[in-house]
Amino acid sequence: DAKTTQPTSMDCAEGRAANLPCNHSTISGNEYVYWYRQIHSQGPQYIIHGLKNNETNEMASLIITEDRKSSTLILPHATLRDTAVYYCIVRALDDDMRFGAGTRLTVKP
């Protein structure tokens, strides 16, 4: 059973913000939202995670709706090197990290 739903693919213009949505309507109160990305065939790279509040780090911002049923990962100024598959994962601390199909983001010049 998939805990998250993401669009299969998205495009973004270089220099613009990339907004990647994720639906997790069945999320439980103890489950965190994680984002990872995988560039080409490299190992997945952690981006950000959050529980209830919005989070920001040097890579991205994570906006979680008040009801926690969806979230958006924002890359503020996308570059060509941000082209990757982005995975949204919902996980309780005693669960394993399970990856879905993700969103293939293509940043175009």
Added chain:
Amino acid sequence: NAGVMQNPRHLVRRRGQEARLRCSPMKGHSHVYWYRQLPEEGLKFMVYLQKENIIDESGMPKERFSAEFPKEGPSILRIQQVVRGDSAAYFCASSPDPFAPGELFFGEGSRLTVL
């Protein structure tokens, strides 16, 4: 501070041979996870290990696959009698504490090709 180290990066085996993939977690990490990624597919969880213990192997195929994480040395994913369908990238990840909401640190993967 070295990251998660996996070797070999590329491995070619003929059908029926054995494949051994090694993973050295980051320093101070005692929890290791193995994932498999078939061509053009997402990552699939295989197994979660602590030192000398298998905690969750719900994603491991029932036959031919085994994993260990000994007290000393790297974690090993072993595939016996490989078949063409085992051709995939195998990723290892580690964490210091699975019950803290932190990140998993991934290696660069081992790519197995079965001829």
